[in-house]
Amino acid sequence: DTGVSQNPRHKITKRGQNVTFRCDPISEHNRLYWYRQTLGQGPEFLTYFQNEAQLEKSRLLSDRFSAERPKGSFSTLEIQRTEQGDSAMYLCASSPTWGGTKYNEQFFGPGTRLTVL
Amino acid sequence: ILNVEQSPQSLHVQEGDSTNFTCSFPSSNFYALHWYRWETAKSPEALFVMTLNGDEKKKGRISATLNTKEGYSYLYIKGSQPEDSATYLCAFPSNYQLIWGAGTKLIIKP
Numbered sequence: 414d415t416g417v418s419q420n421p422r423h424k425i426t427k428r429g430q431n432v433t434f435r436c437d438p439i440s441e442h443n444r445l446y447w448y449r450q451t452l453g454q455g456p457e458f459l460t461y462f463q464n465e466a467q468l469e470k471s472r473l474l475s476d477r478f479s480a481e482r483p484k485g486s487f488s489t490l491e492i493q494r495t496e497q498g499d500s501a502m503y504l505c506a507s508s509p510t511w512g513g514t515k516y517n518e519q520f521f522g523p524g525t526r527l528t529v530l
Numbered sequence: 531i532l533n534v535e536q537s538p539q540s541l542h543v544q545e546g547d548s549t550n551f552t553c554s555f556p557s558s559n560f561y562a563l564h565w566y567r568w569e570t571a572k573s574p575e576a577l578f579v580m581t582l583n584g585d586e587k588k589k590g591r592i593s594a595t596l597n598t599k600e601g602y603s604y605l606y607i608k609g610s611q612p613e614d615s616a617t618y619l620c621a622f623p624s625n626y627q628l629i630w631g632a633g634t635k636l637i638i639k640p
Contacts (some may be wrong), residue, residue: 416573417573444626446626446627448628448630453539453632454632455534455536455619455621455630455631455632455633456619456628456630457630458627458628458629461626461627468626469626469627504574516561516562516564516579516581516623517561517562517623517625517626517627517628518564518576518579519628520573520576521566521573521574521575522573523571523572523573524573
């Protein structure tokens with residue numbers, strides 16, 4: 414399967430714990446995005462990488478959130494000291510720099526569902 | 531602030547019936563509009579990229595139209611089947627990100 418993969422698919426944690434999610438994009442895609450979706454809402458942008466460089470962070474990404482893409486391939490999203498409000502679906506997407514750039518076509522993984530108790 | 535809205539929020543349709551729903555978006559500085567289908571436990575799947583005013587695109591029983599001047603797009607499903615049950619989302623590209631509607635959850639009743 415050459416699509417975007419995310420691990421774990423589900424994570425249940427207690428408030429105050431740290432969690433880390435992983436995203437493996439489509440191999441030839443330079444761009445990688447993280448989104449968060451809460452119940453009844455559409456996905457909301459969190460952050461964006463071009464290769465290993467984090468080029469934009471949303472105001473939704475508080476100091477407790479950090480994302481990395483150390484070698485320009487997979488990415489991790491870490492949430493420290495989780496709060497119940499962090500419960501959401503975390504989606505990762507990737508896109509090539511060439512081709513669909515003008516229309517920003519993005520390819521999505523299945524998401525990681527986080528539940529904070 | 532860009533706003534993308536979808537209606538209705540949810541829809542129950544009898545198997546075999548046809549249905550449609552709406553996405554409205556900012557009509558200024560239009561580049562494209564994306565439609566995605568998101569089934570439970572799966573990845574959001576791209577259906578269409580709409581780019582030109584008056585565009586009509588079709589994939590099997592699903593089609594979409596675009597009106598960039600008034601800022602709306604319709605998604606149509608003809609002869610709904612149980613496998614069409616999913617959330618249908620539209621998204622408006624803004625620089626590097628997609629601005630999403632909240633989706634229309636479609637449930638097909640056998």
